[in-house]
Structure formats: structure tokens, C-alpha cells
């Protein structure tokens with residue numbers, strides 16, 4: 326048997342990266358940056374007001390207080406977007422809106438709440454420090470600063486930053502297209518009536534969601550009956566459209582061997598027994614250079630196998646720097662009975678409480694108990710050599726959400 330780590334390492338070794346493409350900001354969400362982004366100018370680009378109020382010299386209002394307000398002459402009105410060409414002198418003020426450039430001479434903004442307008446003048450009720458309510462040029466981003474690193478996922482804040490730096494498009498890795506094929510004579514579509522001996526195909530839907538969650542592009546190409554010709558055709562007809570294939574089912578011992586036979590015929594495949602639970606039988610290889618993951622059929626096995634092998638591989642292919650789920654140490658609130666010998670991935674509910682993570686088992690852990698993946702938000706990793714764990718002991722968790 327292969328260890329989970331060894332199997333994972335072999336998979337990651339075998340996958341390359343998708344090509345670099347230019348994406349407009351609005352199309353870049355969920356992509357991975359294939360370039361560093363360096364600020365061509367500071368953000369904000371100029372000193373500006375953080376409040377609606379009056380731009381003044383702090384020295385003009387040094388003695389201002391509610392019982393002894395200081396009267397200043399209002400010399401101009403500055404909405405956001407307008408630049409003043411005149412200087413603020415001692416005894417003067419300019420009405421200024423949030424975001425408007427600080428006029429020359431002024432070194433502080435008194436919020437409008439601390440003033441009272443009277444004709445062409447303003448009464449200032451309190452003093453101000455130099456720099457108060459002023460946002461300095463470059464306080465967010467300095468000119469020349471590397472703001473975003475290659476390998477970063479482009480999310481909402483990155484999109485905003487690209488826009489504010491004047492980068493309408495960026496170099497990203499193309500999203501991988503993932504063909505999903507569930508196999509089995511017993512599989513029905515969700516809209517079909519149940520018939521004796523039949524179940525509905527859930528795996529291709531779970532996988533579809535997992536692929537989306539990994540920022541790749543799913544293509545549902547099944548379900549396919551346990552018919553070698555049909556499976557072979559489905560793979561070969563789509564091989565030019567996809568970067569990766571995932572099949573589910575048909576790779577366990579004693580199986581109908583249809584999937585194994587076809588995979589061996591159309592690609593260079595290895596069939597592994599991985600020392601993990603769930604998900605011992607795995608197939609991995611390539612069809613015309615495209616990685617193919619032959620995942621086991623049980624609904625939990627397929628999802629856990631995706632988490633362990635496919636997700637990190639997809640993220641690596643798309644150039645992501647961080648390809649693994651975050652791990653944390655948690656204390657068990659419920660015991661876990663188990664047999665040694667395989668790395669076990671237990672579905673748990675992780676919760677931050679009293680200064681640390683706690684984990685409790687979701688309930689039955691059979692590889693067909695899909696509900697465990699609904700209830701659980703993390704996978705507890707029990708190494709091969711570890712036996713029964715008692716409440717109070719520590720475990721490592723992969724946080725899934």
C-alpha cells in the first residue's frame with residue numbers, strides 16, 4: 326500500500342501548469358495571478374480629507390474650544406474631485422469633502438460636527454493636531470511597492486486593488502477545465518424515478534461543486550454505464566476539451582473492472598491501494614497527457630479523495646502558491662475509535678471556543694454517509710500509526726470551510 330503522502334506527492338509531481346492568459350478585472354475573479362503587481366503610483370495618489378469638514382492650519386485653531394470658538398474666513402468649497410489652486414492661510418478655512426485633495430497650506434481637517442457655519446465664516450469649536458483627519462498620499466500603497474504576488478488568488482480586494490492601480494487587465498493562469506464522469510449501471514439522474522436496485526448519481530454533482538470551489542471549470546460528462554465502449558468514447562470524445570478527467574467508481578477490487586480496463590487501454594494509468602480511509606482504491610495517470618483521477622465510487626470516498634489529491638493538483642496546475650487547505654490543531658471533544666494501519670480522515674465539526682479549536686465527530690463515518698460531509702466543516706487527520714483517541718487528545722484538522 327502507498328502512504329497518503331506518497332500518493333499525493335506522486336500526483337503533484339505529475340501535473341504541470343496551465344498557460345498564462347490576460348484577463349480583464351471583471352473576468353479575473355477566482356484566477357491565480359501569473360505576475361507580480363507593482364504599484365505605478367501611490368494610493369491614495371494625494372493627501373486628502375478623511376472627513377467632511379474644514380481644511381485649516383492646525384495653528385489657526387490652537388485655542389479653539391466649545392466655550393471659546395475660533396472664527397475663520399471660509400475662502401473656498403472643495404468637493405471630491407476638485408483641486409484648489411489657492412493656499413489656505415492663517416485665519417482661513419476651506420470647506421472640504423471626504424476624499425478631496427488637501428489644499429496647499431492646510432495641515433488638518435476639522436470635522437463639520439465641531440463647527441458652525443455663519444455667513445462667509447465658520448466657528449471652530451475645538452483644536453486640531455497637525456495631520457488630523459488627513460489621509461496621506463501612499464498610506465495604503467507606496468509607489469513601486471509589490472502589492473500582489475504571483476500565485477495569489479484574485480478575490481474581491483485584489484480586483485479593487487488592480488482597478489485602483491490602473492491595471493485593467495492582468496496575467497493569470499487559465500482555469501483548468503475538468504471533465505467529470507461518474508460510472509455505474511445503477512446510476513440515475515436526479516429527475517428520474519427510483520427503480521429497484523438503482524440509486525441516483527450524486528458523485529458527479531458533489532464533484533461539480535468541488536471543482537467550482539477549487540476555482541476550476543467543471544464539465545459533467547456522465548453518468549456512463551459500466552460499458553467499456555461507452556466509457557472509452559466519452560473520454561476520447563472530450564479529451565481535447567478538458568485539462569483533467571475525474572471518474573468515479575469502478576476502481577475497487579472485485580469491481581466489474583470495466584473502468585480499470587478502459588483506463589488502461591486509453592491512457593497510462595497506475596492503480597493504487599492508498600493507506601487511507603475512506604478512499605483506499607485510487608487510479609491515477611494520464612490520457613493523452615491529461616491527468617486522469619480514477620476516484621472510488623462511494624460518495625464520501627470520492628469527496629475526500631478529491632480533497633486529498635485533486636484539489637491540490639488543480640491549484641498547482643493553476644499556479645496557486647498555497648495549494649493545501651489550512652491546518653490547525655484541535656482538541657477532541659468526542660473519542661474516536663479506530664484501527665491502525667491507514668491514515669483516516671474523520672469528518673468533524675470544528676469550532677473555536679475558549680481560545681482554541683475543538684472538534685467533535687459528525688456521527689457515523691461510513692464511506693456512504695454523505696451527510697457527514699454536510700455536517701462537517703473539517704477533516705481530522707489520524708496518522709497510520711495512531712490508534713484510538715480519547716476526548717481531550719489533540720488532532721490535526723484540515724479546515725474545509
Ligand code: AMP
Nearest residue numbers: 507509526527528574575576621622623
Ligand atoms: P464502485 O466503486 O463503482 O463499486 O462504487 C462503490 C459504491 O459507490 C457503490 O455502492 C456504488 O453504488 C456507489 N456509487 C458509485 N458511483 C456513485 C455515484 N456516482 N453516486 C452515488 N453513489 C455511487
Ligand code: MG
Nearest residue numbers: 508509574575
Ligand atoms: Mg461501480
